[in-house]
Amino acid sequence: MIPIPTSETSRTLAPSTPGREWWRSAVIYQVYPRSFADADGDGMGDLPGITRRLPALRDLGVDAVWLSPFYTSPQNDAGYDVADYRDVDPSFGTLADFDVLLETAHSLGLRVIIDVVPNHSSSDHVWFQEALAAAPGSPERARYLFRDGKGANGDEAPNNWESIFGGSAWTRITEPDGTPGQWYLHLFDKSQPDFDWENPWVREQFRDILRFWLDRGVDGFRVDVAHGMIKEAGLPDYTPPANAGSMGGGAIATTTGGIVLEPEISAHAEGEPVTPPYFGQDGVHDIYRDWHQVLAEYEGDRVLCGEAWVEPLEKLAHWVRPDEMQQTFNFGYLETPWDAVALRTVIDRSIAVFGSVGAPSTWVLSNHDVVRHATRLALTGDNPQGHGIGPKSTGIPDPAFALRRARAATALMLALPGSAYLYQGEELGLPEAIDLPDEARQDPTWFRTNGERYGRDGCRVPIPWEGADPSYGFGPGPKSWLPQPATWADYTRSSQEGVPGSTLTMYQEALAARREHDLAFGELQWANAGEDALRFTSGKVTVVVNFGEAPLPLPAGTVVLASGPLEGGMLPRDTTAWLV
Structure with a gap:
């Protein structure tokens, strides 16, 4: 049994001051509850399991935890079909368990953000x-x-x-x-009927839901389908353009439990943007202005973070104007390939656009809907958003090569100004779990595509903690709701703890150096590095990333972080270094 932390392991929550509110710089760790830690041995992660593992997140060096849905639900859509917004699903525990989790997190200096799902409820509600x-x-x-x-x-x-x-x-x-x-x-599954947000009764119910959790002490909400809720008056017919469905032609909308297919803003052949009548309507901003006021009733800089699949970035910035949300996910950054020119472009646009409304950019590389970036960034075959890869997929990378690139990408991301999100298990270097038994797969994508695509099971496999037992410490017994690959014995937290050069150690060092050098509030200044490299300074820190085949000479300075081994003063390919 993992001990619940005591006062001897406590720390205080970092204070906020105007202009340096905690969410402007926070590194926030996403917990997918069913796959994080299982306390009772039934093979399903739960709230007591999360509570007992919170010290590991404090030791990692993150600032806050985001919990994916744990509400009462028939689980037709991984909990994004909510049957009771004010209670915990019995598979995850009880409200008392949540209160213990929240109190424990705060005693460890960790804030807690929870999901809210306002576009639709479960049909069981x-x-x-x-x-x-x-x-x-x-x-x-x-x-x-x-x-x-x-x-x-x-x-x-x-x-x-x-x-x-x-x-x-x-x-x-x-x-x-x-x-x-x-x-x-129902814009999503037929078991997820859409609310009518023009109805004042609906708006009042959700104010009460927010206050229910704020009164318990949560520090904010991640808002599912934050570009939804309002539909165009009259509900006119709409046919998406033929080229809709990729970030190249517009944003991709999703409920995070669901399959990503529909564009929020797609494009005509001529490049003209078109907004569907069910997403991205201007009226949604009145809702967030109202919620902003609800959160303002509470001390402690409570936060709203939007899952808004919106392009272009200039429009996405409307969600984080000073009287609306504090953050929104930067999915354009997540979907940018491992390419120096493309990454510099999206970084510059993000900083400029979000900065124009006084908001931080929120960088992210992985979540529970996408192929883990320790595999994705080195894929050479196709990978449709939300569909994942499949039995016939080509271009599956060598795991060691892919992890090297993923570590370099993480070191780049954590050097950027603003806030960042980590997805559980990425600090262990977990790759996408590809070789799951067909009979074990549960993602609806697998069934809807008749076995052509694996969907998202591969990024949702319960994470390994210690030992060589069947569940690798995920629970006290062998059960695991999705089977863990045999190779994951090499990725356990216990096997990496305190080991120089391990992925876990690199994450710990990066988060500590990020805080020490105040990089979240740094002013990024580019140096001319060419098409195969990025180089910039932030305060006293110089960051260099090598995208090319040949090693690059390191600039003068002391290396404070390297995503991989250095070679005699040279920076190898797919490696990032920080120097002071």
């Missing part, structure tokens, strides 16, 4: 069940987007919108008297 039982036009139906169908008998969907998961975004219900009834909108 009592609000939706009451809507089904009520009559058309009732206040209960008005909570969601119910509409009469088209055609003589209402047999046709109200419009032509398609679900992110494929098929119509509308499902027809059977009325309580047994007759065919109205249709309801």
Whole structure:
């Protein structure tokens, strides 16, 4: 049993001052609860398991923890189908367990951010069940987007919108008297009906939900589908352009539990941006201004971070204006390939655009929806966002080569000004778990593509902690809801702790040096380094990244961090160094 931390291991929360609020510089660690730590041995991660492992996150050197959904849910969409926003799913524990987790985190100097899922609920939610039982036009139906169908008998969907998961975004219900009834909108799975955010009742319910968790002491919220909620008046038909669906032609929208297919802003052939009538509507900003005021009622600089798949960056910046959210994920950076010119471009744009509204950029390389960057950055085959790779995928990289590149990318990211997000297990160098047994796979993508794509199971496998037992310390027994690869014995935290040159040690050193040299508030100044390298200064720190084949001479100075071994004063390929 891993001991719960005592007061002897406590530290205080870092204070905030105007202009240096904690979220402007924070490194925030994403915990995917079912895959982080299992306290009771049932093979599913839980809140007590997270609590017992929090000292490891303090020792890593992060500032805050973001918890993916742990609410009551039928788990049709990995918990992003919420049946009760004010309670914990029994598979994860209880509200009392959450309170212990929060108190423990704060005693360790860690803030806690939790997911909120406002675009839709589960169809199991009592609000939706009451809507089904009520009559058309009732206040209960008005909570969601119910509409009469088209055609003589209402047999046709109200419009032509398609679900992110494929098929119509509308499902027809059977009325309580047994007759065919109205249709309801679900931009995602049919078990996830969309709320009608034009309804003041919905807005008031979510104010109360925010206050419920703020009263318990949470430090903020990551907002799922933050570009959603408001739909264009009249719900007009919409057909996405043929070239929609990649960051090259516009942003990609997702619920983080779901499959990423739909563009928030796609492009016509001529390059003209087009905004779908169900995403990126201006009215969504009124919601976040309202939520901003709710958070302002509480001490401690509470934070909103948006999952807003929005392009261009100039539009994304609207989500983090001073009276709205504090952060939004920079998915454009995440999806940028390992290329010096492309990375410099997105870094410059990000700093300029977010800085223009007084917000930090929030850098990220991995999360629970994408192929882990310890594999992804070295892939040469295709990797559609949200679909992952598959049995017929080509260009799967050598793990050692891919990890070398991933470590260099992390060292670059952590040197940049602003905030950064880490995904659980990346500090261990975990690659995408590709060779899972077919019968063990659970991601809906695997089934929807008839086994052509693995989906996201490979980045959601429970992480290894110690030993060589079947679950590698994930739980007290052998069970693990997804099987862990045999090779993961080499990635356990215990095998890397205190080992010079290990990935865990590199992350610890990078986070310590980042804090020591105040890089989150640094002013980045580029030096001319060519197409195969990046070089910049931030305060007294010089950062050099080698993208080319040949080693590069290191500039003068003392090396305070290197993502890989140096070669006699030279910087090898796919390596980053910090010097002072």
